[in-house]
Amino acid sequence: MGAPEFVPYTERYEPGIAPELAAERFHDVVRRRRTVRHFSDRPVSHETIEWLVRSATTAPSGANKQPWRFVCVQDAATKRAIRVAAEEEEREFYAHRASPEWLADLEPLGTDPTKEFLEVAPWLVVVFRLTRGDDGTNVYYGQESVGLACGFLLAAAQFAGLATLTHTPSPMGFLGDILGRPGHEKPFLLIPVGYPADGCLVPRAALSRKPLDQVLIRV
Ligand code: IYR
Numbered sequence: 001m002g003a004p005e006f007v008p009y010t011e012r013y014e015p016g017i018a019p020e021l022a023a024e025r026f027h028d029v030v031r032r033r034r035t036v037r038h039f040s041d042r043p044v045s046h047e048t049i050e051w052l053v054r055s056a057t058t059a060p061s062g063a064n065k066q067p068w069r070f071v072c073v074q075d076a077a078t079k080r081a082i083r084v085a086a087e088e089e090e091r092e093f094y095a096h097r098a099s100p101e102w103l104a105d106l107e108p109l110g111t112d113p114t115k116e117f118l119e120v121a122p123w124l125v126v127v128f129r130l131t132r133g134d135d136g137t138n139v140y141y142g143q144e145s146v147g148l149a150c151g152f153l154l155a156a157a158q159f160a161g162l163a164t165l166t167h168t169p170s171p172m173g174f175l176g177d178i179l180g181r182p183g184h185e186k187p188f189l190l191i192p193v194g195y196p197a198d199g200c201l202v203p204r205a206a207l208s209r210k211p212l213d214q215v216l217i218r219v
Pocket of ligand 1 (some may be wrong): 168
């Protein structure tokens with residue numbers, strides 16, 4: 001290994017306005033994001049999805065190993081297979097696996113085992129976490145890295161005027177089987193991307209945010 005090389009940091013993004021204002025504007029975009037469970041079948045271009053994934057891949061990752069794969073599903077038969085398998089797991093979850101407390105916590109969201117959005121949304125972005133590099137080398141902080149990348153993807157979709165849902169069927173092993181992914185790729189998150197259905201409703205309970213003084217500690 002040679003000595004590390006460094007290059008000048010030239011690509012800074014300077015919005016040309018005060019950071020207070022720029023940060024407020026960004027907040028005004030992301031604060032409008034709602035998890036949507038009723039999608040329109042209105043198409044979203046492949047190019048759009050590519051840009052979203054490019055944004056996701058700008059996230060920092062442990063030792064820059066980029067331990068992620070984004071399987072972007074548009075094919076109707078594959079979406080159907082994912083829906084069928086997910087609903088099977090969800091039926092188990094709601095009937096047996098979830099604790100009473102968990103079910104009570106979900107009640108205000110009005111979720112149930114029916115996952116029509118898995119067929120209706122034009123794209124399902126299935127995010128996998130690599131437990132090793134494709135060349136067999138180590139990865140580090142995989143959960144954190146992939147979580148950050150997903151956050152970037154959600155923010156990019158919101159900025160593009162698109163709706164997303166962070167769906168976590170549990171267990172998610174069927175996603176690797178249906179999508180034919182190798183063993184070192186573990187399903188992490190399933191993100192339907194598209195436009196909300198006409199008249200889409202979202203649960204009131206999901207609108208509330210903790211006040212800043214409960215989440216921000218100034219020292
Ligand atoms: N995966 C189930 C249950 C579920 C769990 C949590 I935590 C949520 O925030 C929402 C739903 C489902 O998708 O219905």
